[in-house]
Amino acid sequence: MVxxxxxxxxxxxxxVINMGPQHPSTxxxxxxxxxxxxxxxxxxxxHCGYIHRGIEKMCEANTYQQIIHLTDRMxxxxxxxxxxxVSLLVEKALGxxxxxxxxxxxxxxxxxxRLGSHQLWWAAFGMDLGALTTFFYGLRDREKILxxxxxxxxxRLLHSYICPGGxxxxxxxxxxxxxxxxxxxxxxxLPEYDQLLTGNVIFTERSKNIGIMTKEDAISYGITxxxxxxxxxxxxxxxxxxYSAYDRVDFKExxxxxxxxxxxxQVRILEMYxxxxxxxxxxxxxxxxxxxxxxxxxxxxxxxxxxxxxxxxRGELGVYAVSTGExxxxxxxxxxxxxxxxxxxxxxxxxxxxxxxVAISGSLDLVIPDIDR
Amino acid sequence: xxxxxxxxxxxTQSIHxxxxxxxxxxxxxxxxxxxxxxxxxxxxxxxxxxxxxLERRVCAFIQNxxxxxxVGPQGIFQTIADLIKLLFKEIFIIKNADKxxxxxxxxxxxxxxxxxxxxxxxxxxxxxxxxxxGVFYILAVTSLGVVGxxxxxxxxxxxxxxxGAMRSGAQIISYELSVGLSMLAIIIFSGSMQLSVIVxxxxxxxxxxxxxxxxxxxxxxxxxxxxxxxNRGPFDLAExxxxxxxxxxxxxxxxxxxxxxxxxxxxxxxxAALATTLFLGGWMPLHFxxxxxxxxxxxxxxxxxxxxxxxxxxxxxxxxxxxTFPRLRIDQLLTLEWKYLLPINLFNIVLIAFLVMMGWHx
Numbered sequence: 001m002v003x004x005x006x007x008x009x010x011x012x013x014x015x016v017i018n019m020g021p022q023h024p025s026t027x028x029x030x031x032x033x034x035x036x037x038x039x040x041x042x043x044x045x046x047h048c049g050y051i052h053r054g055i056e057k058m059c060e061a062n063t064y065q066q067i068i069h070l071t072d073r074m075x076x077x078x079x080x081x082x083x084x085x086v087s088l089l090v091e092k093a094l095g096x097x098x099x100x101x102x103x104x105x106x107x108x109x110x111x112x113x114r115l116g117s118h119q120l121w122w123a124a125f126g127m128d129l130g131a132l133t134t135f136f137y138g139l140r141d142r143e144k145i146l147x148x149x150x151x152x153x154x155x156r157l158l159h160s161y162i163c164p165g166g167x168x169x170x171x172x173x174x175x176x177x178x179x180x181x182x183x184x185x186x187x188x189x190l191p192e193y194d195q196l197l198t199g200n201v202i203f204t205e206r207s208k209n210i211g212i213m214t215k216e217d218a219i220s221y222g223i224t225x226x227x228x229x230x231x232x233x234x235x236x237x238x239x240x241x242x243y244s245a246y247d248r249v250d251f252k253e254x255x256x257x258x259x260x261x262x263x264x265x266q267v268r269i270l271e272m273y274x275x276x277x278x279x280x281x282x283x284x285x286x287x288x289x290x291x292x293x294x295x296x297x298x299x300x301x302x303x304x305x306x307x308x309x310x311x312x313x314r315g316e317l318g319v320y321a322v323s324t325g326e327x328x329x330x331x332x333x334x335x336x337x338x339x340x341x342x343x344x345x346x347x348x349x350x351x352x353x354x355x356x357x358v359a360i361s362g363s364l365d366l367v368i369p370d371i372d373r
Numbered sequence: 374x375x376x377x378x379x380x381x382x383x384x385t386q387s388i389h390x391x392x393x394x395x396x397x398x399x400x401x402x403x404x405x406x407x408x409x410x411x412x413x414x415x416x417x418x419x420x421x422x423x424x425x426x427l428e429r430r431v432c433a434f435i436q437n438x439x440x441x442x443x444v445g446p447q448g449i450f451q452t453i454a455d456l457i458k459l460l461f462k463e464i465f466i467i468k469n470a471d472k473x474x475x476x477x478x479x480x481x482x483x484x485x486x487x488x489x490x491x492x493x494x495x496x497x498x499x500x501x502x503x504x505x506x507g508v509f510y511i512l513a514v515t516s517l518g519v520v521g522x523x524x525x526x527x528x529x530x531x532x533x534x535x536x537g538a539m540r541s542g543a544q545i546i547s548y549e550l551s552v553g554l555s556m557l558a559i560i561i562f563s564g565s566m567q568l569s570v571i572v573x574x575x576x577x578x579x580x581x582x583x584x585x586x587x588x589x590x591x592x593x594x595x596x597x598x599x600x601x602x603x604n605r606g607p608f609d610l611a612e613x614x615x616x617x618x619x620x621x622x623x624x625x626x627x628x629x630x631x632x633x634x635x636x637x638x639x640x641x642x643x644x645a646a647l648a649t650t651l652f653l654g655g656w657m658p659l660h661f662x663x664x665x666x667x668x669x670x671x672x673x674x675x676x677x678x679x680x681x682x683x684x685x686x687x688x689x690x691x692x693x694x695x696x697t698f699p700r701l702r703i704d705q706l707l708t709l710e711w712k713y714l715l716p717i718n719l720f721n722i723v724l725i726a727f728l729v730m731m732g733w734h735x
Contacts, residue, residue, distance in 0.1 A: 017532045024618060039536070039703055130606060130613070130700025136436035196697070202607060203699045354536070355702045358616050 028368030166292025225315025382498030537620025
């Protein structure tokens with residue numbers, strides 16, 4: 001007897017719809033091919049590649065300083081950790097020790113970026129669930145963070161600020177006071193998020209016990225970041241392999257065991273408080289000194305293979321480089337968190353309603369250019 | 374001739390006499406129908422524009438934004454500018470759509486909401502059709518709207534539209550029950566289905582105050598069910614922007630889309646106006662006690678102002694729902710109706726019948 005093949009889309013009177021590439025809740029040009037039984041999702045096939053720009057290939061024709069600018073374009077909501085990953089890799093390969101000032105500032109920028117990214121995620125997640133007001137509350141607070149960025153390095157989204165050897169230029173003199181103003185502001189405003197969404201009966205009904213991801217699933221699919229930690233998978237690179245100034249700050253790795261949409265939501269909300277805690281510890285400890293090490297205009301890494309990982313707002317970003325001693329890398333590979341996080345969606349969404357699929361994909365916090373690179 | 378701003382029957386009577394003086398009774402009837410129709414068309418269009426503007430300002434207020442403030446003072450001409458844009462947009466009919474039904478659907482939706490508005494008592498004597506089964510008529514006519522929505526979803530030959538239409542059908546048929554039953558509460562209280570009689574019965578106090586807690590429960594259920602029936606958030610599953618892009622009206626453009634849009638707002642107005650008429654005393658002023666100074670001052674405010682004041686208050690509450698709550702899922706929506714609202718409502722009806730039988734209400 002022939003083994004029964006898995007349900008193929010369109011057969012067995014399935015109702016097949018395309019969600020995306022232009023759809024309000026896929027947050028970009030991602031396409032889900034859904035097979036439905038009435039409202040119930042039977043199968044999800046994610047199609048990516050609509051915004052593939054060949055960043056990994058482009059890296060093979062660019063110097064390491066130029067590659068920094070390409071990494072911005074991957075996960076545009078956490079540009080700092082992306083830049084930092086390449087910078088740390090180059091520094092590790094060359095054996096450069098960056099000044100303390102650089103380490104502290106890099107950590108602070110990463111955490112500011114994480115805050116901004118989580119706020120935007122919260123805003124968009126609320127909108128996925130139909131609570132349109134959250135969008136404006138989230139963006140209101142993110143604006144303050146972007147203002148700090150803009151003042152220091154002139155850009156709000158694609159910073160390209162952290163570079164091999166240190167920083168592009170020194171921080172603005174106002175940076176410290178701005179961050180000090182931001183901390184009490186966010187401490188006051190973050191409880192509003194809970195008031196508006198977390199305690200809402202409709203919201204908890206919509207998110208609890210939806211899309212349950214077990215710890216085993218999270219590990220075998222390589223789910224990292226808040227999505228993985230919502231299932232109890234301790235995958236925070238900041239704790240496991242501290243880089244920059246993370247070894248000297250005191251913060252908790254938020255872990256939840258439920259693994260449902262609500263747990264992933266809760267992890268991100270609590271992570272915002274942890275980020276504020278990190279900022280609070282570092283803001284008074286920015287040492288004086290140089291903002292960069294003097295680097296040669298053209299960096300040539302010694303022959304060999306290098307790997308560096310950092311924790312972005314969405315999970316673990318790994319950078320792998322093969323160098324033949326030239327000014328360009330022979331091969332550059334990015335292990336981006338969103339690419340791994342995306343493909344569990346079929347497993348999570350099966351048997352749920354379309355509305356739940358939107359909630360689940362929102363809770364995975366996908367940034368599409370990071371999937372396609 | 375002086376008209377009382379508190380009683381419009383003298384005004385309408387004088388028009389009737391004026392017309393009767395110049396033409397035969399049949400022509401009087403025809404011209405009066407045309408007049409009333411024109412007045413309602415104007416009213417409908419103006420109210421639609423006002424409501425869209427109001428919603429934008431209210432949602433901007435809730436969302437820390439300014440809202441429209443560029444076109445005209447405080448942006449009041451923004452909705453007119455939008456209307457002109459929609460009028461000039463191309464009406465796009467997709468290739469394999471059922472053209473006749475596709476074109477018909479928006480008209481059914483808008484006619485249903487317009488017919489219902491004719492039965493509302495705006496003030497004493499300002500009432501186009503005073504049926505003896507007014508409540509029943511409004512229930513019947515508003516249910517027509519779902520036919521338009523189902524047709525729109527089915528005829529546009531789009532999968533998202535069909536999903537939206539299916540959701541809408543399930544939703545409206547379920548919530549119709551709750552709306553009907555909570556209206557029944559007031560019919561039991563006032564002993565009439567005629568809207569003008571229901572309003573008159575509240576001269577000594579609104580039903581929400583006179584009917585003890587059961588009337589209040591009915592009011593809350595009516596508000597929830599009416600919000601659901603008008604397809605507004607948090608029950609806007611038929612449109613569900615983040616799931617179905619725009620649900621049943623995904624494929625409509627230009628003025629056809631505007632019809633759906635307008636009908637949604639008019640249904641919201643209708644729901645609020647019904648809540649006002651049934652529970653909040655219609656155009657009756659707010660009274661405390663008997664023959665106090667306060668009551669005399671309240672009597673001085675014209676009934677039209679009372680009616681629209683209360684209606685817009687209810688509309689504001691419905692808007693607050695939309696802009697603060699996340700959307701329900703379809704199974705949760707039906708659970709809410711069949712497992713909670715309907716049993717509570719049925720029990721409530723029995724309680725009210727008992728109250729009225731014993732004469733315990735005020």
